[in-house]
Amino acid sequence: MHPPIIAVFTAPELDFRGNPAAVVRLEKPLEPEEMLAQAKKIGMPATSFLLEDAAGNYRVRWFAPDAEISLCGHGAAAAGIFLARQKQTDTVLLQYSGGEVLVHLDGNRFQMRLDAIPLRGQVAVPAAIKEGLSIPVLEMYQTDNKHVILTDSERSVKEMIPDFDRLRQSEIFGYAVTAKGEAVDFVSRTLVPHVQQLEDQATGSSHALLVPFWAKKLGKNQLVAHQLSPRGGRFFAEMEEDTVVLAGTFAFE
Incomplete structure (x- = not known):
């Protein structure tokens, strides 16, 4: 069964x-x-x-x-x-x-x-990641989960074609690539080049670090986010002190 x-x-x-x-x-x-x-x-x-x-x-x-x-x-x-x-x-x-x-x-x-998963500080961008993403990398931060990579625009996130062979030349496990959104507060994609999946579709753990990041940057505690993966995901999010509240809809497949 x-x-x-x-x-x-x-x-x-x-x-x-x-x-x-x-x-x-x-x-x-x-x-x-x-x-x-x-x-x-x-x-x-x-x-x-x-x-x-x-x-x-x-x-x-x-x-x-x-x-x-x-x-x-x-x-x-x-x-x-x-x-x-x-x-x-x-x-x-x-x-x-x-x-x-x-x-x-x-x-x-x-x-x-x-x-909430806090940032542990800004880090240098490895050449393998910069070249493997082929989009502008403005900032990169380490966390106890994935790294956060800030790029310049929603278009860069959406149109990014990762070179996973090049990305694997960095030992960093995975990262949420993110930018300010056009119709929503922020957009992202989650890449995990060292495992079979390569790109995650709608990632709760990534938003546990992205929501506090963007809440601070935008100065607001209620946000809407889109994950621009092949399947796509929509997140309604709220910061409550050290807790990230994520909401959405679901369907049985």
Whole structure:
């Protein structure tokens, strides 16, 4: 039996199909190798594995087809949506190795709360990244997750054709390439050249670092963002002190 697949951060009127994740509810713990094998067989960008512990708490782990993911925002949203519908409740708390994610469900809309990921400082741009992106790189920042790369325009983000072979010559794992938006507050694309996927479609973890970055830059706490990936994603976002609140719509695939 195939697991449910839920795409999140959709926007049908914009032809944004969001990011799909499979959700597997476990009856007993599995070894990481077994979860990785299942994720590879399922073949989604992420598979969320849910396990209820003796205290009734739900723990989640995420696997891409080729590796475990430490924090997967869209996989957390999909897992929360699945669990909320199954338990006929509107709010679910998920625990993972790095903290907690709260998911709230309202019809075909959802909201999730993530810890904001702060910038760790500006860094020099490696030649491999500058040449592999082939767009203006204005600034680059390190975080405890992906790097942030600021470029000059929405057009540069949208029309960027990454040279992944060149990008792989830098050891940096991944980056959110971003610019001020034309019709929305900011736009981005998330590139992960060292893994099978290469480009993520609608990335919650990237927005956990992009939202505080743009909130400070634009001087506002409520933002709308588009991820200009091949599938596309729309994010309604809010900063609440050290928490990023992300909202959007979803669809079963």
